[in-house]
Amino acid sequence: MNYDKQKYKVWNWKSPVILHWIINPGLVINELILGQTIPKVMLIERDGKKTFYQRSLVPCPHCGELHSGLKYSAQNKTAFKNWFGFYCDNCKEIIPVQRNLTALIILTITFPIWGWFKQSIKQQWLDKQPDRYKNLNLEIIEKKNTTKNWLKSGLFFGLFMFITMQVILPLIKGEEITQKNFLIGIPLWLICGLGWGLTMKWWMNKKGKENTAHNNVQK
Numbered sequence: 014m015n016y017d018k019q020k021y022k023v024w025n026w027k028s029p030v031i032l033h034w035i036i037n038p039g040l041v042i043n044e045l046i047l048g049q050t051i052p053k054v055m056l057i058e059r060d061g062k063k064t065f066y067q068r069s070l071v072p073c074p075h076c077g078e079l080h081s082g083l084k085y086s087a088q089n090k091t092a093f094k095n096w097f098g099f100y101c102d103n104c105k106e107i108i109p110v111q112r113n114l115t116a117l118i119i120l121t122i123t124f125p126i127w128g129w130f131k132q133s134i135k136q137q138w139l140d141k142q143p144d145r146y147k148n149l150n151l152e153i154i155e156k157k158n159t160t161k162n163w164l165k166s167g168l169f170f171g172l173f174m175f176i177t178m179q180v181i182l183p184l185i186k187g188e189e190i191t192q193k194n195f196l197i198g199i200p201l202w203l204i205c206g207l208g209w210g211l212t213m214k215w216w217m218n219k220k221g222k223e224n225t226a227h228n229n230v231q232k
Contacts, residue, residue, distance in 0.1 A: 014074060016056060021070070024055040031055075031111050038115040039177050045119065048094040050110035055082075076104035083151045091145055097135050100142035107139070164207070171206020175199065 016023050024031055034040060034051045043049040056079065058068040069082030078101060085091050085099055098107040112120075120127075127134075179198040183190050 014054075014072060014077070016072070020059060021056040022059060024057060025053065026111060028055075034111055035114050037113070039174050040113045041115040041119065042173070042177065044113045044116040045096075048096040049092060050095045050098070052099055053109045053111045071099060071108060073101040073104060073106065073108050075101065075106040075108075078103040080108075081151045084146070084149055089149045091149075094138075094145075097138055100139075100146060102143065102146040105143075167206045167208070168203075169206070171202040171204075174205065175202040178202070 026032060026035060031051055031053075052071045054072055054074075056070040056072060057065070058070070066082050066086065071080040071082060071085060072078070073080065080099075080101070080103075083089065084102075085095070087093075095110065098110045101108055175198050179194055179202075180190060183194075
């Protein structure tokens with residue numbers, strides 16, 4: 014599909030955010046267990062004072078509908094359980110998502126086990142989607158204690174990465190889990206988690222520029 018690049022930033026696999034989703038092995042849990050995914054293509058409105066979530070759009074390649082990013086958010090309890098993609102409540106089709114590389118490798122290796130049941134599982138999942146997209150709120154809900162929210166999110170991410178990288182990964186590789194690795198890992202992932210929380214807070218509250226197209230014309 015062709016998009017107005019003067020009006021939108023087009024995010025695909027080349028964009029840093031989506032590329033990070035592809036190559037970060039830690040996100041395999043998000044994708045395979047939680048069903049948290051990211052669309053193959055996202056559009057970000059260039060203009061306006063709205064926040065990132067309000068400016069982000071998910072286009073449906075089947076019907077052309079531009080869905081608000083808030084439609085697939087924790088606010089509406091639709092950020093997870095998207096194992097097969099994002100559901101388009103306009104045409105009832107599935108919007109393709111970008112797969113994490115590690116998750117893709119695992120799915121490929123285990124396909125002989127789950128492949129036999131793929132269609133039936135997918136249909137059961139699809140049958141449940143219409144109810145998930147009823148009575149959505151596509152306006153930003155102002156949350157109190159924003160400092161507490163980003164801090165909690167950052168600590169959770171740091172803890173998740175610590176367990177994944179310092180415990181689960183060594184067990185998979187057959188490596189020894191040592192006290193030294195724990196002493197290094199705790200402050201490392203604490204700092205990384207807090208940094209991630211602050212980055213997400215900044216990113217989600219980042220606003221667009223007003224009248225960009227108009228200013229470009231005048232220049």
